[in-house]
Amino acid sequence: MSKISEVFESLSKKNEAALITYLTAGYPTLDASLNYIKTLAQYSDMIEIGVPFSDPIADGKTIQFSSQIALKSGVNLVEILKRVAGLDIKKPIILLSYLNPLIALGIEESFRKMQKARIAGLIVPDLVIEESELLKELALKYSIDLIHLVAPTSDKKRIKLIGEATKGFIYCVSVTGTTGVRKKLPYKLLSFISLVKSIVQKPVAVGFGISHPGQIKKLSKVADGIIIGSRIIEIIRNREDLNFHLKRFKQATMRG
Amino acid sequence: MYRLPDKNGYFGKFGGRFIPETLMPALLEIEDAYRQLKEEKKFQDELNSYLRNYAGRPTPLYFAHNLSERLNGAKIFLKREDLLHTGAHKINNTLAQVLLAKKIGKKRIIAETGAGQHGVATATACAALGLECVIYMGKKDMNRQQTNVKKMKLLGAEVRMVDSGTQTLKDAINEALRDWVTNVNTTYYCLGSVVGPHPYPMMIRDFQSVIGRETKKQILEITGRLPQLLVACVGGGSNAIGFFYPFLDTKVKMLGVEAGGLGLHTQKHSSTLSRGRIGVLHGAMSLVLQTNDGQIMPTHSIAPGLDYPGVGPEHAYLKTCGRVQYTYCKDQDAVRAFKILAESEGIIPALESAHALAIGMKEAKKMGKDKIVIINLSGRGDKDLELVETRL
Numbered sequence: 001m002s003k004i005s006e007v008f009e010s011l012s013k014k015n016e017a018a019l020i021t022y023l024t025a026g027y028p029t030l031d032a033s034l035n036y037i038k039t040l041a042q043y044s045d046m047i048e049i050g051v052p053f054s055d056p057i058a059d060g061k062t063i064q065f066s067s068q069i070a071l072k073s074g075v076n077l078v079e080i081l082k083r084v085a086g087l088d089i090k091k092p093i094i095l096l097s098y099l100n101p102l103i104a105l106g107i108e109e110s111f112r113k114m115q116k117a118r119i120a121g122l123i124v125p126d127l128v129i130e131e132s133e134l135l136k137e138l139a140l141k142y143s144i145d146l147i148h149l150v151a152p153t154s155d156k157k158r159i160k161l162i163g164e165a166t167k168g169f170i171y172c173v174s175v176t177g178t179t180g181v182r183k184k185l186p187y188k189l190l191s192f193i194s195l196v197k198s199i200v201q202k203p204v205a206v207g208f209g210i211s212h213p214g215q216i217k218k219l220s221k222v223a224d225g226i227i228i229g230s231r232i233i234e235i236i237r238n239r240e241d242l243n244f245h246l247k248r249f250k251q252a253t254m255r256g
Numbered sequence: 257m258y259r260l261p262d263k264n265g266y267f268g269k270f271g272g273r274f275i276p277e278t279l280m281p282a283l284l285e286i287e288d289a290y291r292q293l294k295e296e297k298k299f300q301d302e303l304n305s306y307l308r309n310y311a312g313r314p315t316p317l318y319f320a321h322n323l324s325e326r327l328n329g330a331k332i333f334l335k336r337e338d339l340l341h342t343g344a345h346k347i348n349n350t351l352a353q354v355l356l357a358k359k360i361g362k363k364r365i366i367a368e369t370g371a372g373q374h375g376v377a378t379a380t381a382c383a384a385l386g387l388e389c390v391i392y393m394g395k396k397d398m399n400r401q402q403t404n405v406k407k408m409k410l411l412g413a414e415v416r417m418v419d420s421g422t423q424t425l426k427d428a429i430n431e432a433l434r435d436w437v438t439n440v441n442t443t444y445y446c447l448g449s450v451v452g453p454h455p456y457p458m459m460i461r462d463f464q465s466v467i468g469r470e471t472k473k474q475i476l477e478i479t480g481r482l483p484q485l486l487v488a489c490v491g492g493g494s495n496a497i498g499f500f501y502p503f504l505d506t507k508v509k510m511l512g513v514e515a516g517g518l519g520l521h522t523q524k525h526s527s528t529l530s531r532g533r534i535g536v537l538h539g540a541m542s543l544v545l546q547t548n549d550g551q552i553m554p555t556h557s558i559a560p561g562l563d564y565p566g567v568g569p570e571h572a573y574l575k576t577c578g579r580v581q582y583t584y585c586k587d588q589d590a591v592r593a594f595k596i597l598a599e600s601e602g603i604i605p606a607l608e609s610a611h612a613l614a615i616g617m618k619e620a621k622k623m624g625k626d627k628i629v630i631i632n633l634s635g636r637g638d639k640d641l642e643l644v645e646t647r648l
Contacts, residue, residue, distance in 0.1 A: 054551040055426065055537065057433045058276040064420065076549035099274055099536045104550025126274045126536065130264065151278035153440060158281070176278055177438040 002145050003092045003120040004168035007045050008203040008224055017220035017253040020205060021246070022048040022096065022229030024063060025080040026070025028236070033070075034083055036236060041089045043246035045253075048123070048227065049084060051077050051097035058125040060180030062230040062237075077101045078113065085117040092120035094147065094168075099126050099134075107135060111142040121145035121168045129158075129165045139167070152176050152192055156199060163200030169225060172196050172206045180230045182209035185219075193222045216252035226253055258504045260573070265454020268576060270569035273453040275433070275539045282440045287455040289360045294462070299359065306351045310384060311341045313348075313466065317474035317630070322600040323617070330484065330623035332616065333630045335471050337495065338605065344635030345467060345495045346377035350446055352463040354381040357444035364388045364439065367446040368432040370397055370425030370491070371561035371608065372404025373635055374448030379413035381446075389413040392431045396423040397560050404639055422554045425491075425564050429538050449492025450568035453539030457568050464498025471630060472502050483628035486510045487616035489608050490582065491526065491562035493571045495634035500580060509581070512571060513615045515557030516584035524556040528567040529575050529582040537566040543575075558587040558643065559607035561635075585611040591647045593617060594637060606635035607643065 001009070011018050021044040025033050040047050052067035052075060059067070077097065084093060095114060102110045102124070114122065122144050127135065129148055139146040145168030150159050153176060163170055174189050175182065186192075189206075196204050205225030210216060211234075216226050228249060235245050265271045273283060293299040307313040315336045324332045337345040350367075357365055365387050369375030375391040382389035391413050398405050398417055408415050421427035429452075436445040450457040450464070475483055486503060488496035490512040500510045517525030525531070532543035537552055545553040545565035557563040574580040585593075590607055593614035598604045605613060609632070616631035623629065637644070 054421065055430050057430055057538070058437065060434070068421075071551060078549075100544070100546065100552075101550035103535050104533075104546060104548065125276055126539070128273060128275065128277055128280050130280075131272055131274060149277045151276070151280075153278050153281045155281065158277075162277070173276075173278060176440060178434050 002168055004046065004145050007092055008169060011045060012224065015255045017223055017255070018045040018205065018225035019250045019253045020044060020046045020048055020225050020227040021232050022050060022227060023232055024050040024052055024066040024070055026052055026073055026075035027066035027233065028069060029073055030075050030079065030083060034087060036242065037087065038089065039242055040232070040246065041091050043250045044091060046092045046094060047089065048094045048096050048229070049080070051080060051095065051101050053098040053101060056098060058178055060178040060230065062181065062233050063179050066233045077105050077110065081113040081117040093118065094121035094123060095119045096123040096125070099124055108138055111138045111144060114144055115142040119144055121147050123147045123171060125149065129162050132165055147171050149173055150196055152186070159196055159199045163202060166202060169203040169205045170196065170200050172204050172223070174206050174208045174210065177208070179208050181211040181234060185209055185215060190222050193219070197222070213248045213252035216249055220253045220255060260570070261454065261458050265458065267570045267573035270540070270542050270572040271454055271457060272541050273539060274536045274541065275453050276437055278437050279440060283453055283455065285360060289356060290455055290459050293356060293359060303352055303355055306355070307348065307466065311347045311351060312339060314470045315339050317471060317478065320601050323597065326600055327617055327621045329625065330620040330627035330629045332620050333475065333628065334633045335467060335499065335630060336633055337467060338603070338609070338633045338636035342373070342377045342380050343638065344373040344377065344606065345464060345498065346374045346448065347380065348466055348498070349460050349463045349494060350374070350377040350381040353446045354378070354385050354387060357446065358385055358387065362442065362444035364390070364443045365446050366390045366392065366432050366435050366443055367448060368392045368425065368428035369448060370428065370563055371559065372397065372401040372408070372639060373561060375413070376404050376407050376411070378446050379408045379411035382413065383411045390435070391415050392418050392428040392435070394422070394424040394428045395419045397425065400643060401560055401639055424560070426552065433538065449494040450497050450570060451492045451538055451540060451566055457540065457570055460494055461497045461501055461570060464494050465501040467495065467498040467632065468500060468502035471499065475628065475630065479628060482506055482508050483630045484509060484623065485619060485629045487513060487612045487619065487629065488632040489513045489562060489612040489634060490529070490567060490571060491515070491564050491608065492566070493568035495632055497568060497570055499632040504579065511615060511619065512580055512582040513611045514582060514584045515559060515562035515611060516586040517556040519586060520584065525584065526555040526557045526562050526564055527584040528565060529571060530584055532567065540569045542566055542569040543572045558590060559611065561606070561608040562611065583615055585614045589614040591644055594644055595648065603633070604637040605633055606637045607640045609634045
């Protein structure tokens with residue numbers, strides 16, 4: 001069983017959903033982002049680290065902004081993985097990268113370096129299952145969960161295929177849209193998550209647009225995991241109290 | 257026989273679909289609809305009627321006798337896509353795609369534009385077919401192509417300024433893709449070149465190949481034989497692929513011309529096929545101008561329509577297998593060719609097309625008088641007058 005699956009299993013026994021927090025590596029600086037990641041690790045069950053990319057088509061303004069700041073300081077995949085390897089974090093770390101930085105470094109070389117950095121899972125937002133052959137075998141070889149996404153536009157047949165292909169968990173995109181904080185989530189979201197759960201026999205984590213404890217609490221009743229990204233970047237950008245917010249986010253994932 | 261792409265949208269190792277899952281069902285829907293409509297006589301008749309009676313096809317194949325005489329080499333013919341409605345080959349594609357969008361029940365069309373020609377062509381097709389239209393355009397391009405911005409607005413389109421990244425075509429595509437991810441249920445993305453995820457490169461090539469089919473027929477009628485060389489400019493590559501495609505199974509030589517900008521050593525260029533490496537940009541695996549870390553590089557060209565760090569996957573394939581040769585033309589040489597054609601033939605070409613002209617003229621000079629070179633004049637240069645004025 002993978003490290004990610006183990007976390008979901010133990011949380012499920014405790015009647016909790018997983019809190020998965022995201023930060024773009026290099027935002028606002030590489031050193032600062034690594035420090036923030038240590039803070040995230042204290043409250044979250046898993047950490048998602050984003051590799052900045054110049055053309056992030058699945059992302060909204062907030063993550064795009066953080067990527068641009070990070071890229072200006074010249075961070076790259078090799079440096080990020082080197083520094084992550086030195087982090088003392090027990091929680092599973094998931095890397096999020098668009099495909100091109102992985103291709104540029106060399107796909108096998110990327111996996112080798114990810115393994116060295118103890119990366120547990122990989123999310124590639126521009127990789128659909130039709131193209132997953134590109135990474136699938138190497139992900140298996142290096143024991144890294146290749147996590148696929150489903151969207152509200154995916155039909156039952158696609159949800160089933162994606163569910164079979166994904167490892168660790170299935171990433172359920174909450175909205176037809178890009179990443180970014182939203183005040184309201186679609187009213188059909190809970191039934192969509194339930195539908196995915198009825199088709200896929202793996203943990204379902206939901207992401208995109210989630211920003212406050214009320215939403216987390218509601219979603220945690222159905223989903224196995226909640227992913228928060230843009231909101232974390234906003235908290236850092238607005239110099240809000242990160243510990244305070246993380247504590248509330250995690251509390252909201254506890255059911256009952 | 258040349259039969260590409262394969263069923264997954266690959267031209268050799270180039271092509272495919274690299275996009276967020278949200279868009280995948282829409283791409284499958286478009287592919288299904290396209291394959292079905294392609295066989296449907298009614299759709300073809302309707303499209304052909306628009307191309308003929310509205311856009312102005314067939315376009316002439318003109319023997320540029322003054323220019324040929326001046327160069328004292330091969331006979332130069334020009335495929336006059338500049339004479340089409342809206343002034344460029346772009347209208348072939350937009351009429352077809354907007355018609356397809358209408359057939360699958362979409363009411364809203366989005367598009368991106370660099371030079372503004374695709375934006376104007378999309379806005380025009382939407383006006384003619386009665387659909388809502390939103391155009392994304394980089395801030396930098398809006399500044400250098402103000403006439404086209406005015407035209408789009410007049411045609412009833414909403415023009416949305418993109419001020420992120422390089423503020424050119426690349427970022428306009430990013431924003432259009434984000435809009436599409438958000439509004440995919442109601443919206444059709446009318447892509448402007450043979451780039452993007454499958455089926456766009458295949459579908460747009462097919463729509464543009466009317467250029468090459470006509471050229472082949474016309475040159476046989478005029479001269480009784482095929483030419484020795486075809487020359488076209490390549491940004492994303494839609495006019496070039498449309499021009500070349502019907503000749504791929506012949507022995508005719510082909511030359512694609514990219515924007516050399518200030519020179520390939522300066523990094524101020526858009527010569528993807530010369531300097532790009534394999535990568536994924538805007539949904540397809542192709543050659544891409546990128547840093548060692550896989551970040552997409554800023555590009556430069558005097559011609560906004562060529563200012564793009566990627567290229568259609570089919571061109572990447574045709575280069576790799578050697579069927580088509582690719583070269584580049586610098587800004588200043590394009591401006592010179594622009595002026596030469598205006599003076600010698602009374603035709604003002606688009607700066608994009610002037611890149612193909614410059615190289616076509618250079619090649620023709622080296623060839624015997626019995627040889628034939630056809631240059632695709634993909635668009636007209638009204639939009640570029642102010643830009644060129646500062647360079648002359």
